[in-house]
Amino acid sequence: MIDIILSELHFSSIWNGGIFLFTLFGAIIYLFMLPNGKNHTIWKSIVFLVGLAITFLAIGSPLNIVARIQFSRHILQLILLLLLAPPLLIIGFKTEVLKNVASKPFLQKMCDLLTRPSLTFTLFFILLYAVHMPFLFDAVRMDIYTNYFYMLGLFIVALLFWIPLISEKKLNIKQKTIYAGASMVVFIPLSIFFYVAKTSLYTVYSDLSYFIQSLEACFPANKSLPPEYYEMLIPSSPVHEQQLGAMFLLIGQIVIFGLTLGIPLIRKRISR
Numbered sequence: 524m525i526d527i528i529l530s531e532l533h534f535s536s537i538w539n540g541g542i543f544l545f546t547l548f549g550a551i552i553y554l555f556m557l558p559n560g561k562n563h564t565i566w567k568s569i570v571f572l573v574g575l576a577i578t579f580l581a582i583g584s585p586l587n588i589v590a591r592i593q594f595s596r597h598i599l600q601l602i603l604l605l606l607l608a609p610p611l612l613i614i615g616f617k618t619e620v621l622k623n624v625a626s627k628p629f630l631q632k633m634c635d636l637l638t639r640p641s642l643t644f645t646l647f648f649i650l651l652y653a654v655h656m657p658f659l660f661d662a663v664r665m666d667i668y669t670n671y672f673y674m675l676g677l678f679i680v681a682l683l684f685w686i687p688l689i690s691e692k693k694l695n696i697k698q699k700t701i702y703a704g705a706s707m708v709v710f711i712p713l714s715i716f717f718y719v720a721k722t723s724l725y726t727v728y729s730d731l732s733y734f735i736q737s738l739e740a741c742f743p744a745n746k747s748l749p750p751e752y753y754e755m756l757i758p759s760s761p762v763h764e765q766q767l768g769a770m771f772l773l774i775g776q777i778v779i780f781g782l783t784l785g786i787p788l789i790r791k792r793i794s795r
Contacts, residue, residue, distance in 0.1 A: 537584075537585040537588050538583065538584060538585070539582070539583040539584075539587065541583075542579055542582055542583030543579060543583055546575045546576070546578060546579040546583070549575055550572055550575055553568070553571055553572075553575075553617070554568065557617045557619070557620055558617065558619045558620070558623075559617060559619060560617060560618045560619035560622070562618070563617055563618070563619070567614065567615045567616075567617075568615060569615070570611050570614050570615035571611065571612055571614075571615025571616060572615070573611055573615075574608045574609070574610075574611030574612035574614075574615060575608075575612070577603050577604075577607055577608040577611065578603075578604065578608045578612075578678070580603060581600050581603035581604035581608065582600070582604060582671075582674060586599070586600055586603075587600065587741065588738070588741055591664065591727070591737050591738050591741065592738070592756050593764055594717075594725070594728050594761065594764040594765055594767075594768050595764050595765075595767040595768040595771055597768065598717075598768035598769075598771045598772050598775075599771055599775075601772075602771065602772070602775040602776070602779075604674070604677070604678055604681070605651070605677060605678065605681040606681075606775060606776060606779045607779060608678075609678070609681045609682045609684070609685040610685045610688070610689055610779075610783060612682065613682065613685055613686060613689040613690075614689055637683055638683055638686045638687060638690075638693065640687040640693065640694060640698075640702060642683075643680070643683040643684045643686065643687060644684065644687075644702065644705070644706070646680050646683070646684075647677075647680050647681060647683075647684040648709050650676065650677055650680055651677065651713070652713060654673055654677070655713065655716075657724050657725055657726075660724075660725050660727070661725055661726050661727050661733065664725075664727045664737040664740070665727075665733075665736055665737060665740065666740060667740040667741060670740070687699070687702060688702060688703060688783055689783075699784060700784060703780045703783060703784050704780075706776070706780060707776060707777055707780050710772065710773070710776045711773065713772065714769040714770075714772045714773040715769070716769075717765045717766065717768050717769035717772070718765070718766050718769035718770070720762065720765055721762065722762065723761035723762060723765070724765060725761075728757070728761045728764065729757065729761045731753060731754065731757060734753060734756070734757055735750075735753050738753070738756075
């Protein structure tokens with residue numbers, strides 16, 4: 524049914540041109556305007572571009588529409604945008620730019636403050652938990668600009684959140700293990716919150732009028748669909764969608780944080 528709905532929509536409704544241009548400009552600036560350091564490799568460029576592509580996939584592709592229909596797809600969207608794209612962008616970023624920033628004391632102090640592990644950790648989880656409070660989640664989904672503003676804020680904070688884990692200067696191996704372990708633990712209550720709920724948490728996935736308003740926020744002006752289309756799209760079991768989303772979140776974050784810690788340790792042992 525979702526395929527039928529997507530086929531009824533204009534190309535610009537399911538592929539966000541603004542987000543595409545943003546990621547395209549980001550790729551052009553990265554490839555042709557930012558200086559390459561001596562140790563910069565083509566693999567780092569590939570990793571960065573993959574991170575940009577995942578960012579676009581999360582918020583500029585049909586997934587953004589489907590996430591307004593199925594809660595589990597919303598969780599997949601968050602995993603891509605907040606847990607997968609940021610570390611790739613950080614790993615692939617050109618270190619020569621960071622050296623130029625470090626040469627200016629004021630900018631260096633500002634960066635040190637914004638990437639302080641205790642600050643980034645606290646801010647990331649406060650925003651993540653806050654947006655999933657039912658009253659706020661429903662309110663954010665009613666307006667496309669508010670939704671994108673909040674998602675942009677979460678994405679920026681996610682970048683700051685990941686810097687202590689990826690950077691070789693912020694934390695040592697033991698501290699990174701604690702940081703990642705604490706992150707996995709703090710994700711668990713959110714997964715439990717989704718899984719144990721006996722009723723639909725969010726009216727945008729269960730109430731027809733809210734559902735229509737949330738979905739049409741992504742459509743061009745004066746664009747709508749027949750009411751029977753919307754009725755068929757509302758999940759027959761929103762509680763099941765929440766449980767599925769809870770499992771996606773729990774497994775996804777464990778795998779990503781596990782790989783983030785495991786790959787450097789394996790490389791270190793191999794290099795000995």
